[in-house]
Amino acid sequence: MMTRRRYRDREQAGRVLADHCGALRVRSAVVLALPRGGVPVAVPVAKYLHAPLDVYIVRKLGVPGQPELAAGAISGDGVVVTNDDVIRATGTSSEDLQRVIDTERAELQRRVVAYRGSRPAVDVRGKTVVVVDDGVATGATARAAVGALRRSGAADVVIAVPVAPPDAVAGLAEVAEVICPLLPRDFHGVGGAYDHFEQLTDQQVCASLAQAVQAE
Incomplete structure (x- = not known):
């Protein structure tokens, strides 16, 4: 490189x-x-x-109250990757993380429609x-x-x-x-x-x- x-x-x-x-x-x-x-x-x-x-x-899963700090990410295909070090350090609970996932999943679908429309x-x-x-x-x-x-x-x-x-x-x-x-x-x-x-x-x-x- x-x-x-x-x-x-x-x-x-x-x-x-x-x-x-x-x-x-x-x-x-x-x-x-x-x-x-x-x-x-x-x-x-x-x-x-x-x-x-x-x-x-793909959407970043921000820590609640610290949206720029990535606790993980979710793709449009539903794959979730978590940053366990960040989750432990911030005390993010599984319930907190699930709420963020649900919010970002909705934004994922909005962007799919906005950027691709009906195009496969x-x-x-x-x-x-x-x-x-x-x-x-x-x-x-x-x-x-x-x-x-x-x-x-x-x-x-x-x-x-x-x-x-x-x-x-x-x-x-x-x-x-x-x-x-x-x-x-x-x-x-x-x-x-x-x-x-x-x-x-x-x-x-x-x-x-x-x-x-x-x-x-």
Whole structure:
């Protein structure tokens, strides 16, 4: 893995990430973006790989009262991955966690309808699935995606992100191939690797997906 300094925005990060995905061009691949931030990163990756692009909905399970602290993640396929260390450290009960799961499951379904509508999901059976996000902090969301995709019949799963801390990459490498050009030892969050890291709207995500579909 090579390292670089930082990225201008998600689109430029996607172009850099695509340059590191050359070995995947010989595989039968599909690219799945984790919305919202992963979509503009994934567009140039899918274009470079000549691969279909779709979204894969995974939601973080925040600790009650501390929503930015991940107690785990849940995928649209119903796979739940928990961070037992965080759960123990925060005293999160199974009832508390279940309430968060129920809330996030409803948001998962809303996003599936918003981003995909009536369009069928890309078939991952027997394919190399490249999961793209704008970065990784703990890796819980990516782990949930890996577990769900393997259950759905993916032949192989690759996590491709522009930035992540080294320890998170090491953990993800236990369950999937990882491509990550930027591994800052002084990691201060995904947004710290970008000059421009604005929050994206559902409308922006849908527009990016529509452009990618038209280009296929």
